[in-house]
Amino acid sequence: MITPHAHHFIEDRIGSGFTIHKISGDASFRTYYRVVLPDNATLVFMDAPPDKEDSRPFVDIATFLVRHAVSVPKIFHADVDRGFLLLEDFGDVTFLEALRQGENAKMLYTRAVADLLKLQKTPRDGRCIAHGRPYDRALLNREFALLTDWYIPGILKQTISDADQKTFQVVFDLIIDQVLQQPVVLVHRDFHSRNLMWSKDRVGIIDFQDAVTGPVTYDLASLLRDCYVAWDRPFRDELSQIWLQGAKESLGYRPDPETFARDFDFMAVQRNLKAVGIFGRLSLRDGKHGYLQDVPRTMGYVRETLPRYPELAPLADMLVNYRVMEP
Structure with a gap:
């Protein structure tokens, strides 16, 4: 599961009462979790360990693409120093x-x-x-x-x-x-x-x-x-x-x-x-x-x-x- 630091990051930004479960990793060192809010809305939490993954390019390019209406996840909250991001949830269906x-x-x-x-x-x-x-x-x-x-x-x-x-x-x-x-x-x-x-x-x-x-x-x-x-x-x-x-x-x-x-x-x-x-x-x-x-x-x-x-x-x-x- 996520670390206490990651849990605090999420709680500080969206409040308590959420549940969280791992979705998957990928070919990188990033790990993804689905955050389910009390009203059943969902977000994705991305954990990108800063010693393994620099999340700044992700944030930078996502911001650019969203600005030009390209369909990438919106970033709601980010702490690039710790590699924590809360993202729009596109679901599980590739x-x-x-x-x-x-x-x-x-x-x-x-x-x-x-x-x-x-x-x-x-x-x-x-x-x-x-x-x-x-x-x-x-x-x-x-x-x-x-x-x-x-x-x-x-x-x-x-x-x-x-x-x-x-x-x-x-x-x-x-x-x-x-x-x-x-x-x-x-x-x-x-x-x-x-x-x-x-x-x-x-x-x-x-x-x-x-x-x-x-x-x-x-x-x-x-x-x-x-x-x-x-x-x-x-x-x-x-x-x-x-x-x-x-x-x-x-x-x-x-x-x-x-x-x-x-x-x-x-x-x-x-x-x-x-x-x-x-x-x-x-x-x-x-x-x-x-x-x-x-x-x-x-x-x-x-x-x-x-x-x-x-x-x-x-x-x-x-x-x-x-x-x-x-x-």
Whole structure:
């Protein structure tokens, strides 16, 4: 249960008579609790230990997004020094759970695309921490390195030769060159079925504290090549076209079909390989082994995409040789 300090924080702000129970943690060190008030209204209490999690970016970005009518939780009370926050409650139903309960996928994802576009067209604001964090070459390289530093040596027990490391880097650089040519927007970084809530006919966006500015197709790739749920290509293509029409109108992104396909595919490969690296790190460093079950689905997207681009053939060969991907 919560600590006495956390209990006092809640009581000081909303009074006594509430009940509280743990909801869940996530891939971070944050823990979430539901606070039930005497009138049965609910809030969420987030406990982010300050020695493990800096809650200031969450507060800063949430404040910015709420100001621009993006559907993220309102913050009612915060003590960032202790990592205590009382938030609007979006309920328990993620998109992943809503799909399991039989909600219409086309309806859910059309709504998600609309909310994504609203996030992407927020204005640049130097006061928001996300706008000072570019998705630049250095960050993209650090993300690629998660695969070669954690997953291949740690999970697969494979030692990458110097020559092969150089080959990996050549292809990584090629992908980075492509994605950095895209228009820049606000990027959530984890816009997928576990971070989208379905609450009272409304999409709720959570886990946005790592937002940066970066390639326009990044969050769409997160949504449609989701590590946690697989969609067939016709469904993905249909949603891509819905997003693309909105992006033309609200973001001024008007690529020809070939350019869009290349932008999206290269971005998705980067995103999926990063995710596999993160799953390896979560297992090895944090003891969170369950994410490894999502690797085959994630790599399935990569395996589907690479044959369409001859220049990525060396990457396909390396992933097969090091047993990251099936032939």
